[in-house]
Amino acid sequence: MRKNYTCIICPRSCALEAEIEDGKLLSVKGNGCRRGAEWLSSEITDPRRTISSSVSVRGGVREIVSVRLTAPVPCDMIFPIMAEIRKVSVKAPVAIGDVVIHDVLSTGSDVIATSCVLANDE
Numbered sequence: 001m002r003k004n005y006t007c008i009i010c011p012r013s014c015a016l017e018a019e020i021e022d023g024k025l026l027s028v029k030g031n032g033c034r035r036g037a038e039w040l041s042s043e044i045t046d047p048r049r050t051i052s053s054s055v056s057v058r059g060g061v062r063e064i065v066s067v068r069l070t071a072p073v074p075c076d077m078i079f080p081i082m083a084e085i086r087k088v089s090v091k092a093p094v095a096i097g098d099v100v101i102h103d104v105l106s107t108g109s110d111v112i113a114t115s116c117v118l119a120n121d122e
């Protein structure tokens with residue numbers, strides 16, 4: 001079976017044409033580099049994505065802090081992880097890289113802060 005994809009690894013967004021049989025990638029055309037073929041192989045067998053979101057902050061000069069995952073997770077974990085992220089709040093001060101949720105839902109990925117929020121009294 002032939003199927004078309006767009007590589008999401010870099011801004012060049014190469015149009016990939018894949019030949020797939022029994023869930024395995026037989027060949028790929030259109031990739032501008034080796035990373036495109038590697039991404040497509042994993043996209044077909046174990047698709048993963050990362051998440052950016054925000055978490056509420058208690059006692060800070062801002063009410064939310066931006067967060068992201070430290071590693072891509074299986075696509076079917078995106079909504080459960082978003083639900084976990086919505087449940088938590090952090091106490092100010094928050095620094096970039098602070099772990100908000102360690103090993104979220106046993107995926108091996110942490111939720112970390114990507115900005116800082118000073119405490120109200122600082």
Ligand code: SF4
Pocket residue numbers: 007008009010011012013014030031032033034035036037
């Ligand atoms: S195939 Fe390579 S050059 Fe093309 S979008 Fe993917 S990473 Fe970028």
